[in-house]
Amino acid sequence: MPVMSAAAPLPSTWTIRLESPEDTALIEALNADSFGPGRFAKSAYRLREGVDPVAALNFVAVEDGVLRGSVRFWPIRIGGEELLLLGPLAVQPGQRGRGIGIALMQAGIAAAHRGPWPAILLVGDEPYYAKVGFSRLPPGRMKFPGPVDPKRILGLSLQSGSLLNLSGQVRRARIDHPVCADGAALD
Numbered sequence: 001m002p003v004m005s006a007a008a009p010l011p012s013t014w015t016i017r018l019e020s021p022e023d024t025a026l027i028e029a030l031n032a033d034s035f036g037p038g039r040f041a042k043s044a045y046r047l048r049e050g051v052d053p054v055a056a057l058n059f060v061a062v063e064d065g066v067l068r069g070s071v072r073f074w075p076i077r078i079g080g081e082e083l084l085l086l087g088p089l090a091v092q093p094g095q096r097g098r099g100i101g102i103a104l105m106q107a108g109i110a111a112a113h114r115g116p117w118p119a120i121l122l123v124g125d126e127p128y129y130a131k132v133g134f135s136r137l138p139p140g141r142m143k144f145p146g147p148v149d150p151k152r153i154l155g156l157s158l159q160s161g162s163l164l165n166l167s168g169q170v171r172r173a174r175i176d177h178p179v180c181a182d183g184a185a186l187d
């Protein structure tokens, strides 16, 4: 009968670190698997098109050198104010329910608190994102590009009261890489 020795290896666990360039292809494959080709038509993707994510807020979960999950944040603009859009957030299908998604968001939110942004928005399931402090915004205040279920527009203040008077059209913060299939100028 095998006897557990004191030197038996501990079960491995995941750790969170900043995304690096060698993660890019794996993250894109994870997002493609998690959200499918329809993701490009979503309102949130329109806000990301041609815009670089905020590198200091993009985190990955890795375990034994294997990518387990990823979160990215994009800059967006409402009026003259630059905010953040959380997502995509995805965890490998076989690894869900281990706390990885929450830990990725907590890492990103903690880093965002150290930056200049007043708030984070996202489009997603309130019961899940409420676990890290997001709540539903009053309907009709923010206008996203394309149709969005108002019940899925959520916000988290990084500076006290920052969401109270925020309203208007949500736009890309800037265009880093002009892209358009027919060559026309964007925006």
Ligand SMILES: CC(C)(COP(=O)(O)OP(=O)(O)OC[C@H]1O[C@@H](n2cnc3c(N)ncnc32)[C@H](O)[C@@H]1OP(=O)(O)O)[C@@H](O)C(=O)NCCC(=O)NCCS
Binding pocket: 034, 035, 089, 090, 091, 092, 095, 096, 097, 098, 099, 100, 101, 102, 103, 123, 124, 125, 127, 128
């Ligand atoms: C959503 C996702 C990122 C969650 O990642 P995860 O690592 O499994 O999440 P965690 O382990 O940190 O949290 C799990 C908890 O959240 C809950 N949860 C997960 N998705 C949920 C949802 N959509 N609505 C409500 N609760 C949800 C689980 O039931 C679990 O609750 P419990 O702790 O009370 O048991 C993951 O399921 C995923 O990659 N899904 C596909 C991509 C996706 O839908 N991304 C979000 C876009 S809105």
